[in-house]
Amino acid sequence: xxxxxxxxxxxxxxxxxxxxxxxxxxxxxxxxxxxxxxxxxxxxxxxxxxxxxxxxxxxxxxxxxxxxxxxxxxxxxxxxxxxxxxxxxxxxxxxxxxxxxxxxxxxxxxxxxxxxxxxxxxxxxxxxxxxxxxxxxxxxxxxxxxxxxxxxxxxxxxxxxxxxxxxxxxxxxxxxxxxxxxxxxxxxxxxxxxxxxxxxxxxxxxx
Numbered sequence: 223x224x225x226x227x228x229x230x231x232x233x234x235x236x237x238x239x240x241x242x243x244x245x246x247x248x249x250x251x252x253x254x255x256x257x258x259x260x261x262x263x264x265x266x267x268x269x270x271x272x273x274x275x276x277x278x279x280x281x282x283x284x285x286x287x288x289x290x291x292x293x294x295x296x297x298x299x300x301x302x303x304x305x306x307x308x309x310x311x312x313x314x315x316x317x318x319x320x321x322x323x324x325x326x327x328x329x330x331x332x333x334x335x336x337x338x339x340x341x342x343x344x345x346x347x348x349x350x351x352x353x354x355x356x357x358x359x360x361x362x363x364x365x366x367x368x369x370x371x372x373x374x375x376x377x378x379x380x381x382x383x384x385x386x387x388x389x390x391x392x393x394x395x396x397x398x399x400x401x402x403x404x405x406x407x408x409x410x411x412x413x414x415x416x417x418x419x420x421x422x423x424x425x426x427x428x429x
Contacts, residue, residue: 357420357421357422357423358423360420360421361406361418361419361420361421361423361424361425362425364403364404364405364406364420365406365418365420365425365427367388367389367390367404368386368387368388368389368395368403369386369387369388369389370384370385370386370416370427370428370429371385371386371387371394372384372385372429373385373411373412373413373414373416373429374396381398382398382399382411383396383397383398383411384396384397384408384411384416386403398411399411405420406418406419406420407419407420409424414428414429415427415428415429
């Protein structure tokens, strides 16, 4: 029969277990090597005083003031210069290209517009100044009997026809390219004009 453990023996075992638990961490701490602290190198510090900042700002302000004074003096000197708005465009000729003409005054263009009657066919005078050639006069006389009413066409350009109204009889005729009226041939038909030819002369009539 096993001997029953007394209360004193239990208390003694508890005390011994407590002492062993206390001794174990102490031995582990003694066995571990002590950590050596590492010294960090101190970073250099840049110290700027208020006096240095004020010096830099004063130099910058002085440079800006000198630049402003220079610009003002330059602008005042240019105010006394004469300003010319005239443009002289000499004729420039490219290599292999036509020459660029000079600009003319506005009066020259106004004279050309006033001399041209936009409601009459253009008549180009002959080089010798002898008036309109006979073929030209005949073409103008023949085509002058008719009024260019308009242009009509279907889905294709080849179907285009000009409508000419006889001023005297009020009769309207439809003519295609190549058709003739009083020996005047309809040469080309456009959407807003037509070219008529007679002999060696041509005339363009617009709507």
